Amino acid sequence: MQDDADNSADVDAEKHKAKMQKIKAARDRMKEDRQGEKGLIIVHTGPGKGKSSSGFGMILRSIAHGMPCAVVQFIKGGWDTGERRLLTENFGELCQFHAMGEGFTWETQDKSRDIAAAARGWEKAKDLIRDPEIRMVLLDEINIALRYDYLDLQEVLDFLRDEKPEMTHVVLTGRNAKPELIELADLVTEMTLVKHPFRAGIKAQAGVEF
Structure with a gap:
C-alpha cells in the first residue's frame, strides 16, 4: 500500500512539474513579446478603500528605485x-509633496473656494509633470475635483495626452473617475467595497485611514 501511495505521489509531482513547465514557457514567450516601456496614465477609482494607498505604494516604489517623484x-x-x-x-x-486642497467639499461649503484650490493644484501638477527629471506624479483625489467640475475635464485629458513626457507615469486617484479618463488611461483599477468599519460605527484611525 505504501508503494502505491509513493507511486501516486511521484505521478502527481511529475504532472505538476510538466504543467508548471508549460506555464513557464508561455509566460516566457509573453515576456519576449513585451519589451516596450512608456510612461503610464494610471487610474485608481471605485467606492472601495485603497485608491490613495495604492498610489502612495507606487510612490514608495519609485523612491526605492531612486526615481524622483511628486504628490499633489x-x-x-x-x-x-x-x-x-x-x-x-x-x-x-x-x-x-504638495497638499493643495482645503478639505472635503462638505467641509468648505464654498464652491468658488474649492474651484480656486483645484485650479492651483492643477497648475502645480502640470509643472511637475512637465519636469523631465520627475518620473512619477501622483494626483491624489483629482477624480473628485473632476467629478464636481472644479477642473475642466477636456483640459486635463488634452494635457495628459499631448504634453505628458513620454516616460513619465501619472497616477490619478478618487472615486467616480470620468469615463473619458478611463478610456485614455493605460491602467485602470476599480476598488470594490465589500465591507467597511465606518458603517459599524468605527471612526477613521491612524495607520489605516490616514
Whole structure:
C-alpha cells in the first residue's frame, strides 16, 4: 500500500512539474513579446478603500528605485497624514509633496473656494509633470475635483495626452473617475467595497485611514 501511495505521489509531482513547465514557457514567450516601456496614465477609482494607498505604494516604489517623484493632493489640505509625514521627513530629496486642497467639499461649503484650490493644484501638477527629471506624479483625489467640475475635464485629458513626457507615469486617484479618463488611461483599477468599519460605527484611525 505504501508503494502505491509513493507511486501516486511521484505521478502527481511529475504532472505538476510538466504543467508548471508549460506555464513557464508561455509566460516566457509573453515576456519576449513585451519589451516596450512608456510612461503610464494610471487610474485608481471605485467606492472601495485603497485608491490613495495604492498610489502612495507606487510612490514608495519609485523612491526605492531612486526615481524622483511628486504628490499633489487635491482635497486634503493641512491634514497630518502618515504618508505626508513619511515622505516629507524622510524622502524630501526624491519626492515633492504638495497638499493643495482645503478639505472635503462638505467641509468648505464654498464652491468658488474649492474651484480656486483645484485650479492651483492643477497648475502645480502640470509643472511637475512637465519636469523631465520627475518620473512619477501622483494626483491624489483629482477624480473628485473632476467629478464636481472644479477642473475642466477636456483640459486635463488634452494635457495628459499631448504634453505628458513620454516616460513619465501619472497616477490619478478618487472615486467616480470620468469615463473619458478611463478610456485614455493605460491602467485602470476599480476598488470594490465589500465591507467597511465606518458603517459599524468605527471612526477613521491612524495607520489605516490616514
